[in-house]
Each structure stands twice: as structure tokens, then as C-alpha cells.
Amino acid sequence: MGAWYRKEENTVLERFLYSVFGDVESAKRLLELNYALRNKHPHIFLQRDPADQESQQLLQVADLLPLPGLTPDKNKLILYRLIDFEPDKFNFTAGIKVFFMMADLRFALTDEAGMSDGEVPIFDMAGYTLRHMTRTVFSSLRIYMKFVQDAHPVRLKAIHVLNCPSYLDKVLTVVKPFIKSDVFKLIHFHLPDADTPYQHFPRDMMPDEYGGKAGKIAELKQKWVKLLMEKRDYLMNLDAWSIDKSRKVKVVADAQTNREVDKVSQSLKTLEID
Secondary structure (H helix, E strand, O other): OHHHHHHHHHHHHHHHHHHOOOOHHHHHHHHHHHHHHHHHOHHHHOOOOOOOHHHHHHHHHEEEEEOOOOOOOOEEEEEEEEOOOOHHHOOHHHHHHHHHHHHHHHHHOOOOOOOOOEEEEEEEOOOOOHHHHOOOOHHHHHHHHHHHHHOOOOOEOOEEEEOOOOOHHHHHHHHHHHOOHHHHOOEEEOOOOOOHHHHOOOHHHOOHHHOOOOOOHHHHHHHHHHHHHHOHHHHHOHHHHOOOOOOOOOOOOOOOOOOOOOOHHHOHHHOOOO
């Protein structure tokens, strides 16, 4: 267990460095903000269990899938969609918690495709209704937007919204105040059943259900749910995600390779927030 933590924490540190093009000071600031937000909002980031009832129900209601491979310009595609359209089954905060558990797991693993230059989330709005919108928890939405825009170790390249409904303007009224203007410019909206998304990324990278060649969604999901359960102890380990302010971790790297990380205390848990 400990050896796995050490290996994967180094992978996480490498992702922080990579996301800021190897700039050590920027990586330290990003790391500090990331952990400060985690500890400020423990009900999202610390009090979590992929095997609990809320998480398991969310996984029955929605798909959150990193898709295999990288686009020609080395971006990672992440697909989000509802699979059970009953609004009463949709738990907004549970969705946020599962999103971050999946992201933390993915960042700790070494992808066979290699480190991506950027990320492209794909939100399929099929089945999303105004009743779903009324279940938005604004405090959770605010935390999610703050974290993914300011503290996430990724380079956001584009956001695609598929199957946009006629009431999209009402949805945007709710979420747009939380989106930075430079991030909003990255969003591409697509009409139902449109081919326009594939002007931006290869259709072949999408699951079979979208006319692609990435495999069936159920099989892709089974792999990730299995990994969530296998790494449950890692995701729930408070020492890995909380801050001990009596100690400090220093992130250092070789400016030439962007791969050498100083192993002071061997863990992100030693981060100190000034």
C-alpha cells in the first residue's frame, strides 16, 4: 500500500509540474491552492467513499468516463452524460464528489497513452431537463467551478456541450456567473445529433454508441468503476489529502526534463499553507 502511494504521489506531482510547463514556482502555488481548497471543503474532498450509497447511486445515474487514447494534438477526452433521466435520482453534490474522486484516481495513474497536453471535457445534455437544473446545489457548484478553473492540474483546451436543449439559455443563466470569461470562450455548443463536434476531435475516439471506435460505454465504465474500488483506500486516506501545517513539502524539478521531483517527506500530505 505505502509503495503504491509513493509511486502515485510522484505521478501526481509530475502532473502539477507538467500542467504549468515545468515552472516550479507556479507548480507550488497551484499545489498549495489545490490542497487549501480540499481542506476548506472536506465534505467534497475528504469525507468521501466510492463504495457508499450516494456514490454508487450516482454511478447508476450518470457516466463520467475518461476516453482511451489522445487526440492528434495530444488532448484527453472526458465524457459526461446522464443514463437515468429521472431528476429525483440525480444528486448534484454526489456528482461533484464522484467527479473529483475519478479525477484524483486518473491523475495518480500512468496512462498508457502518456501525459496529455490538454483536456477536453464533453458534456452530453441528452436527458437533462429543467427539473434536473432545480436540483443544482449552488454551494457545490461554486466549489466545483473554483477548483476546476483555479486549482486543477490540467490545461483546459476546449469544452464541448452536445445535444443542447431549447432551454439552454436558462441553464446558462444558472452556471455562467460561475464561469470565467476566458473559460467561457472555450465552450462549443452543439445541436442534437449534430456532426459539428467532430470538426474538433475524431469521432473514432468516441464510444461505439456515438459512432466511434473507443468501445462500448458499459465496458469502459466497468474498467473505471473497478479501479475506483481497487484504489478506494487511497482515495479515502485522509493523510494523503489533508494538510499538516507543521511541515512543508517543497516541489523541485529539473528544468530540462520537468520530471525530477524532490521527495521531501515523500508525500503531498506535508504541504504547508502559509
